[in-house]
Amino acid sequence: MRNERNFIDGFFVDTGGEPSIAVYNPATGERIGEVDAASPAQVMAAVAVASRAQREWARLPSAERAQYMRKLADALVDNAASIGGALADESGKSLVDASNEAIYAAEITRYHAEWARRIEGEVIPSDSQDETILLQREPIGVVACLIPYNFPVYTLMRKIAPALIAGNTVVVRPSNNTPLSALEIARAVEQAGIPAGVVNILAMQHAQAAQLCTQPGIGMITLTGSVGVGRMVLEYCKENIAKPSLELGGKTPAIIEPDADLEQAAAAIVASKTTHCGQLCTAIERVYVQASVHDRFLALLREKFKAVRIGDRAKDPGRMGPLVTDRARQEIHAKVQRAIAAGAVLEAGGVMPEGPGFFYPATLLSHCKQDMEIVQEETFGPVLPILRYDTLDQAVAMANDHQFGLSSVLYTERYRSALKVANRIEAGELYVNRTPADPYQGFHAGWKRSGLGGDDGKHGMLEFTQTRLVVMRY
Numbered sequence: 198m199r200n201e202r203n204f205i206d207g208f209f210v211d212t213g214g215e216p217s218i219a220v221y222n223p224a225t226g227e228r229i230g231e232v233d234a235a236s237p238a239q240v241m242a243a244v245a246v247a248s249r250a251q252r253e254w255a256r257l258p259s260a261e262r263a264q265y266m267r268k269l270a271d272a273l274v275d276n277a278a279s280i281g282g283a284l285a286d287e288s289g290k291s292l293v294d295a296s297n298e299a300i301y302a303a304e305i306t307r308y309h310a311e312w313a314r315r316i317e318g319e320v321i322p323s324d325s326q327d328e329t330i331l332l333q334r335e336p337i338g339v340v341a342c343l344i345p346y347n348f349p350v351y352t353l354m355r356k357i358a359p360a361l362i363a364g365n366t367v368v369v370r371p372s373n374n375t376p377l378s379a380l381e382i383a384r385a386v387e388q389a390g391i392p393a394g395v396v397n398i399l400a401m402q403h404a405q406a407a408q409l410c411t412q413p414g415i416g417m418i419t420l421t422g423s424v425g426v427g428r429m430v431l432e433y434c435k436e437n438i439a440k441p442s443l444e445l446g447g448k449t450p451a452i453i454e455p456d457a458d459l460e461q462a463a464a465a466i467v468a469s470k471t472t473h474c475g476q477l478c479t480a481i482e483r484v485y486v487q488a489s490v491h492d493r494f495l496a497l498l499r500e501k502f503k504a505v506r507i508g509d510r511a512k513d514p515g516r517m518g519p520l521v522t523d524r525a526r527q528e529i530h531a532k533v534q535r536a537i538a539a540g541a542v543l544e545a546g547g548v549m550p551e552g553p554g555f556f557y558p559a560t561l562l563s564h565c566k567q568d569m570e571i572v573q574e575e576t577f578g579p580v581l582p583i584l585r586y587d588t589l590d591q592a593v594a595m596a597n598d599h600q601f602g603l604s605s606v607l608y609t610e611r612y613r614s615a616l617k618v619a620n621r622i623e624a625g626e627l628y629v630n631r632t633p634a635d636p637y638q639g640f641h642a643g644w645k646r647s648g649l650g651g652d653d654g655k656h657g658m659l660e661f662t663q664t665r666l667v668v669m670r671y
Contacts, residue, residue, distance in 0.1 A: 199230030199283070201376065203400060204383035205239060206246040207393030212236060218373050218400050223289040223519040223555045224509040230287075232376045235399040237408055240368075243397040244414040247339045247366040250394030255336050255364035262362055263313035265391055266306055272385035273303040273354070280385070284350055284378035288521070289554075290473065291514035295350075295378075302354035302382075305653075308637045309358035312658050316363065323668070331667040336364030337440060338416035340661065341409050343430070344379065345421045346372035346521050347476040353379055356419050357396060359658040365417070368409060369398040374521050376400040411436040417661065420444070421478070423575075424646050442650035442660050444643060446575045447478045447603030449633065450596035452618065453486040453494055454589065457608035461630075463497040466581070469632040471505050471517045471559050475579040479604040479626070479633035483565075483572050484583045485592045491585045495544070498561055498583065502545035505559035505579075519555040520578055526555045529578040536562055536571040541582065567595050575601065589614055597623040602644030604633045625651065 199220070202209040212233035220230040235243070254262065273280065281296030288295065321330040342356045349371055357367045371379035383398045401409070410418050410433035419442040420430050427445040434441045449469075453462055469481045486494045508516035520526045526549075533547050546560030557578060565572055565582035572582050586592040596605060605624040609615055615629050625642040626633060635641045635653060642651025650660050 198228065199377055201230065201232045201380045201400075203233055203235050203239065204380060204386070204396075204398045205243045206397065207387065209380075209383070210239065212239075218376065218402070220287050220374070220377055222286050223521055224511060226523075226553045226555070230377055232380065232400040235401040235405050237405060239399065240401065240405050240409050241412065243368045243399055244339060244409065244412045246394035247368050247397055248414045250392060251336070251338055251364075251366040254361075254366055254392060254395050259313040259316060259362065259364070262364065263310040265389060266310040266358060266361060269385060269389040269391060270303040270306040270310070272388040273299050273306065273382070275388070276381060276385045277303075280350060280378055280381040283381045284375065285511060287375045287377050288346065288349070288473075289510060289518040291510035291518070293514060294510070298348060298350045302351045305351070305637050306354050306358045309362045309658060312359070312362050312655070315655075316658070316662070325670070327671055329669045329671070331669070333665045333667060334363075334659070334662040335665050337661060337663050338365060339414050340365045340367045340417045340419060341415045341439075342367050342369045343406070343410075343418065343420040343422060343426075344369060344371045346374040347473060347478070349375040350378050350382065352421050353382060355652050356421075359652075360419075360661045361395065363658060363661040365661055366395045367397065368415075369396070370401055370406050370409060371398065373400065373402075407433060410434075410439070413437050415439050417442065419650075419660075427648065440663075442652075443648040444478065444603075444641065444652060445646060445648045446601050447480075447643065447647055448482045448573075448575050448599055448601040449479050449604045449606060450599075451481045451484045451606040451608065452589070452592045452596060453484065453490065454607070454609035454611065454614055455487045455490045456610045457490075458610075458630075459490060459494050459497060462608040463494060463501055465632045467498065467501040467505070467559070470581050471579050474518055474520050474557065476521065476577055479635065481581065481606060481632060482576055484581060485586050485595055486583060487592070488585050488587050495563055495583060498581070499544045502559045502561040502581075507550060507556040507558055509554065517559060517579065520557055521555065523555050525578065526557050529557055529576060529580060532571055532574070532576060533560055533562070533580055536565065536569055536582070539566075539569050541565050541569065541571065546579070567598060573599065589617060593618055593621050597621070599623075600646045603647035604628065606632060
């Protein structure tokens with residue numbers, strides 16, 4: 198069984214008597230390790246050392262910070278097997294997928310390192326002839342990074358890489374479901390020679406997470422998580438007027454037009470819905486199908502959903518893995534049962550499996566209505582409701598009739614339809630003839646209750662900066 202300690206100021210430190218956090222393999226239900234829970238004193242110490250380190254880190258030329266980040270990317274690749282092994286054990290992913298996540302994390306680190314010479318300010322015309330106005334981009338300070346359990350390795354680097362290149366330091370709180378891989382990343386930070394205090398990674402209980410977020414030294418809090426946790430973070434931000442950056446819930450709609458390649462669309466949607474057991478923020482969560490192709494498309498989905506097999510991906514990577522906890526499984530099954538009671542028809546899945554692990558079958562529901570809970574609330578699991586529409590305007594209206602606006606999908610061959618949806622959809626992203634993938638150079642940002650701010654690309658990097666106006670008279 199693995200035993201891990203927290204990483205503060207360049208060292209792995211003892212807990213100081215705090216109870217440990219138990220870590221379980223969701224494919225077997227077995228306890229596989231424990232991690233020291235940070236004490237209140239350690240949380241305060243982590244913020245203090247990050248504040249001290251930030252002053253020196255920000256003084257480095259950005260090109261030097263980029264060199265450190267490239268070394269970190271190399272270390273992530275060198276340690277992909279150990280990072281992936283920890284992640285596979287704690288998440289139920291296959292070893293290949295988990296190790297590849299470390300590789301993708303290295304790639305986004307390299308991407309943000311390239312911003313070193315591109316963090317630009319502005320020269321603004323003045324109303325006075327003897328005056329120059331400069332707008333500079335500066336780091337915020339210490340950033341608290343709250344990491345989810347679904348893609349914890351990639352998301353950790355997605356947040357700390359832009360924070361570091363902009364001149365900030367970080368205190369990272371990984372999910373208590375997946376802390377082992379985060380502390381393997383700490384070893385990569387150590388190997389890369391990142392200066393002490395620049396990156397601190399601490400597992401902690403919720404009370405200490407609240408303490409972290411309300412420390413006066415925290416200038417920004419970045420979270421990927423649920424709407425409920427996002428509201429808590431906004432409350433934490435009020436304490437010291439810290440800047441929030443929140444990627445919250447999603448309920449990605451997919452619109453299927455009659456001219457779409459139905460086989461391609463069905464295969465892609467099933468893959469989106471079953472990858473990591475549907476535990477993706479941008480996984481397709483509801484499908485609107487034009488009436489003339491509805492029955493044919495439903496038949497395709499039914500066949501493909503029934504073909505999905507569940508099981509431990511450590512033994513068979515071709516199977517769909519587990520949900521993160523048994524509680525998540527129970528909640529999803531209850532939603533499915535309520536949907537059926539409200540009139541939905543069960544086309545595939547929907548039965549609680551026996552045996553160890555937190556598995557749930559790929560589940561397809563037809564005859565759903567727009568106001569059903571299964572259509573309106575994020576499932577975050579392998580459950581898909583399908584609805585019928587007559588006109589594209591009606592489909593867009595139903596897709597927009599929602600509290601979330603993270604991502605959206607359209608399958609069509611008509612450019613007029615694509616442009617209509619692109620200009621009317623109420624979401625931060627639209628993918629045409631493909632499922633969401635969050636390109637590094639894009640901007641992953643939600644509308645409505647899906648969040649504030651965003652990740653990736655130039656705009657994601659600039660989230661970690663603040664401006665200084667310099668007015669110079671000569």
